[in-house]
Amino acid sequence: MAESTGPKRPGGETLLFLTDEQLRKGIEAMFFAYRGFTADPDRILENYAYGRAHHRAIHFIGRSPGTTVNNLLSILGVTKQSLNRVLRTLIADGLVESRVGTRDKRERHLNLTEAGWRLERELSDAQRDRMRVAFRAAGPEAVAGFRTVLEAMMDPEMRRHYVALKEQS
Amino acid sequence: MAESTGPKRPGGETLLFLTDEQLRKGIEAMFFAYRGFTADPDRILENYAYGRAHHRAIHFIGRSPGTTVNNLLSILGVTKQSLNRVLRTLIADGLVESRVGTRDKRERHLNLTEAGWRLERELSDAQRDRMRVAFRAAGPEAVAGFRTVLEAMMDPEMRRHYVALKEQS
DNA sequence: ATTTTATGTCAGCCTTGTTGACATTCCAAG
DNA sequence: CTTGGAATGTCAACAAGGCTGACATAAAAT
Structure with missing residues (x-):
């Protein structure tokens, strides 16, 4: 604790925002804010007997219409079995449509239906x-800073996905 | 979509950071960053056969030594049954110690052991x-902005807990 | 004396993650 | 053309960690 508190830059300037205390506050801010972040969708999903996994799938299919299952897998970072279970219910319920690829018929392209x-x-x-x-x-x-810190916190592969989604706009 | 893009302040200035596109980027930044945020502890916890629930309990007990079960419950936002399952294993494994309260003997005060x-x-x-x-x-x-936005994103009750932890420093 | 509070525990259920095994389809390299 | 491997789907089994409901106990509060 003691040796990592109040770190100095080569110049000697004290970086107060890098103290253990500040870092811990950042950690707790992430924890509590993420709860708020998911609270509203969670309440809505209850009415449909869906969970966060369904929300995530719907979000990223809506974000990248026609995306493949594999792409979705690497974005969501779950196993194909987990994703498949969610996709199956969404397809059965008529919220997602899966079309066999034209160029590569092994691939399934996913799109949201009107529902x-x-x-x-x-x-x-x-x-x-x-x-x-x-x-x-x-x-x-503050919003600019918020985004800057979050981007710096991502794993490189997740940042790749994040940037790819940004550019697609 | 159209009517909520490019909102105006009373003054008339366009608030580019409040467009649907910007908000969606914020949403995705939260999603991807939270993955990074939990990735390192998750890897460590695998070695101990613990999960995120154990991490959260350990974190907040360490943050507020002597806290009660009820306080922990309201911070974590889970049921007592869920928390109890986690606490039971942590106590059995000798990581957490539970002492009956002196003033109010119904309460259990939780502390981390050396392990x-x-x-x-x-x-x-x-x-x-x-x-x-x-x-x-x-x-x-950027860090200041990061914290400002996250605090604004919390539910009021979670913000209360967050602030209480801050002040305790 | 009665009610409420704080806690623990048992049983059972759900979602969502995991692994492993196996089938199908089909592109691509030899 | 044959074969290897990639992309996908599916079945089974399991675990973590949420949940509800029910019940027990001790002690504080009224």
């Missing part, structure tokens, strides 16, 4: 509302 | 390392 888009909207509206309130309260500079 | 502190250190060192790298790369202003 799928409706749920996607309901979920992302709720999540965006909270994000909007937080962003507005914090202001543009 | 508990060792694991707490191992976990929080790993998590702080990642946070430190991210903070250093982003800089002090």
Whole structure:
């Protein structure tokens, strides 16, 4: 504890935001904020007997229409068996449509149906509302810092996915 | 979508950071960053046959030594049955010690044992390392913004807990 | 004396993650 | 053309960690 508190830059300037105390506050901020982040969608999903796994699948299919199962797997970081169970119910319920690839017929291309888009909207509206309130309260500079720190916190492969989604806009 | 893009302040200034696109980037940043945030502790916990639930319990007991079960419950937001299962294994494994309260003998006060502190250190060192790298790369202003947005994103009750932990430092 | 609070525990259920095994389809390299 | 491997789907079994409901106990509070 003692030796890592109040670190110095080569220049000698004290970096107060890098003390163990500050880092721990950052850790706890992530924990408590993530709870808020998922709270609203979780409440909505209860009405549909779906869980977060369904939300994640719907989100990223909606974000990248026509994406393949494999791409979704690497974004979500779960096993194909886990994802498949979720996709199966979404397809059976008519929220997601799976089409065999034209060039490579092994691949399945995933798209939201009209009903799928409706749920996607309901979920992302709720999540965006909270994000909007937080962003507005914090202001543009804080939002920029928020994004900068989160990007720096990602694993390289996740950052790749994140950036790829950004550019696609 | 269209009507909520490019909102205006009373003054008339366009708030680019509140567009649906910006909000969605914020959502995805939270998702990918949280994965990184938990990745290192998760790897460590595998060696002990523990999960995130154990980590959370250890973290907050270490943060508030002598805390009661009820307080821990409201911080973690799980049922007493869920928490009890985790606490039972931690106590059985000699990482956590539960003492009957002196003033109110219904309460159990929880503390980390020496072995508990060792694991707490191992976990929080790993998590702080990642946070430190991210903070250093982003800089002090970004870190301040990061914390501001996360605090605004919390549910009020979670913010209460967050602030209470902050002040206790 | 009665009610409420704090805690523990048992049983059972659900979601969502895991591994392992196996089948199918089909591209691509030899 | 044959074969290897990639992409996908599916079945089975299992574990972690949520949940609810029910019940027990001790002690504080009324």
